[in-house]
Structures are given as structure tokens and as C-alpha cells.
Amino acid sequence: xxxxxxxxxxxxxxxxxxxxxxxxxxxxxxxVSFLGPSGCGKTTVLRMxxxxxxxxxxxxxxxxxxxxxxxxxxxxIGMVFQAYALxxxxxxxxxxxFGLKVAGVAKAEAGERVAEMLALIGLPDLGARYPFQLSGGxxxxxxxxxxxxxxxxxxxxxxxxxxxxxxxxxxxxTEIREIQQRLGITTIxxxxxxxxxxxISDRIVVMNGGIAEQTGRPLEIYNRPRTRFVANxxxxxxxxxxxLQDPATGRVSLAEGEVTLGRPIERPAGAAITLAxxxxxxxxxxGRGDIxxxxxxxxxxxxxxxxxxxxxxxxxxxxxxxxxxPETPPPPLGSQTEVSIAASxxxxx
Ligand code: ADP
Ligand code: MG
Numbered sequence: 001x002x003x004x005x006x007x008x009x010x011x012x013x014x015x016x017x018x019x020x021x022x023x024x025x026x027x028x029x030x031x032v033s034f035l036g037p038s039g040c041g042k043t044t045v046l047r048m049x050x051x052x053x054x055x056x057x058x059x060x061x062x063x064x065x066x067x068x069x070x071x072x073x074x075x076x077i078g079m080v081f082q083a084y085a086l087x088x089x090x091x092x093x094x095x096x097x098f099g100l101k102v103a104g105v106a107k108a109e110a111g112e113r114v115a116e117m118l119a120l121i122g123l124p125d126l127g128a129r130y131p132f133q134l135s136g137g138x139x140x141x142x143x144x145x146x147x148x149x150x151x152x153x154x155x156x157x158x159x160x161x162x163x164x165x166x167x168x169x170x171x172x173x174t175e176i177r178e179i180q181q182r183l184g185i186t187t188i189x190x191x192x193x194x195x196x197x198x199x200i201s202d203r204i205v206v207m208n209g210g211i212a213e214q215t216g217r218p219l220e221i222y223n224r225p226r227t228r229f230v231a232n233x234x235x236x237x238x239x240x241x242x243x244l245q246d247p248a249t250g251r252v253s254l255a256e257g258e259v260t261l262g263r264p265i266e267r268p269a270g271a272a273i274t275l276a277x278x279x280x281x282x283x284x285x286x287g288r289g290d291i292x293x294x295x296x297x298x299x300x301x302x303x304x305x306x307x308x309x310x311x312x313x314x315x316x317x318x319x320x321x322x323x324x325x326p327e328t329p330p331p332p333l334g335s336q337t338e339v340s341i342a343a344s345x346x347x348x349x
Contacts, residue, residue, distance in 0.1 A: 001064060003028035004049075004154055004186055009058035011044055011210075018044050020210040022058070029184040031177065033197040036207030037233070042190045045207075046156050049188065050079050062153050073102070075154075078147030082159040084139040086131040092142050093118070093127035099150040117145040120179060137168040144176065148183065155180070155187040161196065173200050194234045198222060206230045222278075228349050231276050238282075238318040239349075240275040244268070250343075256314030259291045261343045274349040279308060281345035282320035284331065289340035297337060300330045311339060 002025025011019040019041045026032050034042040047053040049060055051072035059068045067075050078099075086095050096117050100110040118124050121141040131139055140160050147155060157176070161169045177200040180187050191197050197204045198218045205215045206229075214221060214230045225231035242252040242259075250261030252273050259275075267273065286292045295311035295318070306321050307330050320339065322330070331337055 001061065002026055003030075003063055004188075005059075005061045006045070006049070007059045007061075009045065009048060009060070010056045011041075011048060011053065012056055018210050019048070019055075022210070022212055024205060024212060024215065026186055026188070028063075028186055031180055031187045031189065031200065031202045033189045033191055033201040033204045034207055035191055035194060035197040035204050035234070037192060040207045041210040042192075042207055043158055044210075046079070046158050046188060046190055049154070050077050050156055051075050076150075076152045077154045077156060078150065078152035079156040080140070080143045080147050080158065080160045082162050084131065084136065084143065084163070086139055086142055086146070088131050090130075091127065092123070092129050092131070092134070095131070095142055096127075096145045096149050098146060103150055105150075113149055117149050120148070120182075121145045122175070135168075136164050137172055140164065140172065141175070144179070148179075148185070153186065155185050157187065157189045159190050159192070162191070162193070169196070176200070198234070204234075206233060208233075223347075225276075225347060225349075228274070231347060231349060236279050236319055237347075238277045238279075238316070238320075240277070240316055240318075242273050242275060244271045244273045250348075254314060255316065256293050259343075261346055261348070262290065263343070265348055276347040276349050277318065277341060277345070278347075279319045279321035281341055282311075282318060283340045284309070284320065284322060284337060286338040286340055288342075289345075290343040291341040291346070293339050293341075295337055295339045297331050297333055297335050300333060302330070311337070313339065 004026040006022060006024045009019055009022040022045055036042055044053060048055050051070060059066055093114050097110050097114045100113055118127055121144060123141060161172055173196055201218055203217055204221050206213045208229045214226050221234055231237050240254050242254040244265055244267050245251040245253050247265050247267060247269055250263050250265045252259055293313045295313040298312050299310035301308045305324055307324055309320050311318050
């Protein structure tokens with residue numbers, strides 16, 4: 001059994017089923033992100049793990065111990081919330097030491113642990129400050145230290161970065177990952193930001209309507225999405241609609257002609273097929289892949305290191321990325337060109 005095991009969790013509020021047959025095993029020391037749109041049940045699953053919400057059915061175990069019916073303080077779980085939930089009338093050191101005091105840890109030991117935690121989050125000298133004297137990023141680091149101080153078995157982070165500025169969000173997520181790895185603590189990190197989830201997770205659970213749609217390593221989720229929802233939610237995607245002609249060779253007819261993927265598609269001949277393409281799978285110009293389609297340039301967006309171009313082919317709009325290179329400027333708007341695609345880059349949905 002996994003270190004943290006969520007088995008057949010169900011939760012309804014009134015008639016609304018918010019979490020549906022949710023199953024997940026997390027290894028010791030693993031960092032798993034829940035990724036999904038607002039309202040898909042991420043917080044509710046987290047609150048059930050923390051003990052703030054009772055599942056209607058299902059079980060939660062940590063290291064083989066069934067904690068489903070235990071109160072939050074009987075579980076060894078630390079939690080960090082989105083909004084700064086520090087006690088405003090306590091100093092930073094008192095905030096970090098709060099859980100230790102509640103647990104009856106002796107004063108001297110608690111003092112040492114607080115100092116250790118403040119060093120861990122890189123704020124060794126701010127123990128005497130009050131929360132209002134800290135930046136948002138510093139407050140969230142203190143919240144992390146407070147959650148970690150009692151040395152919980154599991155750390156839960158509910159969108160801890162979403163209230164912060166973009167730059168701090170990126171640096172703090174790396175810091176959270178480093179601290180998590182240094183401590184080897186089993187962690188669930190909730191986010192609706194795909195880049196955040198892709199960049200720091202061992203595994204991602206993509207959630208949709210209370211269901212875990214797909215669970216996998218970041219590259220798996222991105223490169224081999226199993227459903228249309230996952231494909232669309234994680235990353236940018238263009239879709240070519242077609243009809244499967246030959247399942248054995250993966251021959252598909254599109255509005256702009258026939259293409260062959262050279263691998264079997266396990267669907268009957270005549271089935272409607274969607275060929276999904278990441279922006280980096282499309283190359284401007286012919287001869288750079290197995291599939292070549294005529295295309296007209298309709299939009300050019302300079303984004304810095306990347307130029308995102310939209311082209312139109314057979315009535316379908318495709319999005320493609322090229323790196324900015326001063327010696328090869330982007331094609332002019334309205335120009336007629338071709339796009340090439342490697343068959344192995346095509347995602348079949
Ligand atoms: P997420 O964290 O993914 O945004 P939540 O788990 O907070 O989603 O909420 C999932 C759904 O459950 C939402 O529709 C929300 O309105 C509803 N919900 C959450 N908590 C309660 C509650 N205590 N009472 C009634 N409905 C709730
Ligand atoms: Mg939430």
C-alpha cells in the first residue's frame with residue numbers, strides 16, 4: 001500500500017457530488033500536484049485528507065494507519081492555505097512555534113525547532129517581526145515553516161502561491177520544491193496553474209468535475225494526454241478533425257487531404273478522429289516532418305524568445321511556436337506557406 005492512500009473517496013454537498021470515486025496512492029517523499037479548474041474538488045479532497053471534511057465514503061491511510069475518522073489534530077498533517085492565514089497578533093517565531101506549543105513540546109526544544117525552521121525558509125532573522133511587516137512571499141514562507149515545524153508525515157499546500165506576483169510565484173515554487181526534497185516530505189500541492197504543476201511535480205493528478213481524469217508524470221501528462229479535457233487544460237493545442245480510413249497504418253482523411261501516422265489507431269475504420277498538435281510539434285515550411293499541409297499565416301505574436309504564429313489550413317486554425325532568431329524573421333501576415341509535422345508528435349484523441 002502507498003504511504004498516503006486515498007481510496008474510493010466520495011463527497012457530496014447536498015445533491016451535488018463534488019468528489020467522485022477518487023483514488024490515489026502517493027509514495028513516501030513524493031510531490032504530487034492536483035491540477036484542475038476552479039470548483040473541480042481539489043480543496044475538498046485536501047480538506048478530507050487534513051480532517052476538516054468527512055468523506056461520505058472511502059478511506060484515507062497514512063503509513064498503513066487508517067486516519068479517515070480522526071480529528072485534524074490527531075493526524076500528522078501540515079497545511080498551507082492560499083490566503084495568508086498567519087495569526088496577525090503573534091510574531092513570526094510565535095506563529096512558527098504555534099503547533100509545537102499546542103502539542104506540548106518543551107520550550108527549549110520548541111525554540112530550537114523554530115530557529116531551524118526559520119533558517120530552512122531563509123528568514124533566520126525575522127522571528128521578532130509581525131506578519132504585517134512581511135511581504136506576501138515572506139508570509140507564505142512563514143506559513144510553510146509553521147506547517148512543517150511539528151514534523152508532519154504529510155504536507156498539504158492549497159494554492160499557496162496564487163495570491164503572489166508572477167516573479168515571486170516562480171521563485172517561491174522552486175524554493176518550496178527544494179525544501180520538500182531536502183526534508184523528503186510527502187506532499188500534495190494544489191494549483192490551477194499548469195506551468196506550476198508541470199515544473200515542480202513528481203506526478204500530476206488532473207482533476208475535472210470531482211474526478212481524477214489522468215494521473216502521471218508531467219511529461220506523460222503533457223505528451224500523452226488521454227482525454228480531450230486533459231489535452232486542452234494542460235498546454236496549448238490545435239486540433240485537426242478527420243475520419244479514420246485504415247486503423248492498421250493510422251491513415252486518416254482530413255479536409256486538407258490524407259495523412260498516415262504509420263502506427264495503429266485502435267478505433268474502427270470510419271470513426272471520427274481528432275489529431276491534436278502542440279505548438280512545438282508544427283514547423284513552418286515543408287520537408288521537416290512526415291506530414292506536410294498547405295497553410296496561410298493569419299497571426300504573428302512576438303512573445304520574446306518564442307514567436308507564436310497562427311496558420312489556417314483547410315478551414316482549421318493551427319497554433320505553432322518558433323524560437324526568435326534575428327536572421328530568420330517570422331513570415332509576413334497573409335503569406336502562403338506549408339507546415340510540417342512529425343507523425344510521432346501527433347496526439348490522437
Ligand atoms: P476547487 O478547490 O477545485 O476550486 P472545491 O473543492 O473548493 O473546488 O469545491 C468543489 C465544489 O464544491 C464547488 O462547486 C464548491 O462550490 C462546492 N463546495 C465546496 N465546499 C462546500 C461546502 N462546504 N458546502 C457546499 N458546497 C461546497
Ligand atoms: Mg480550492
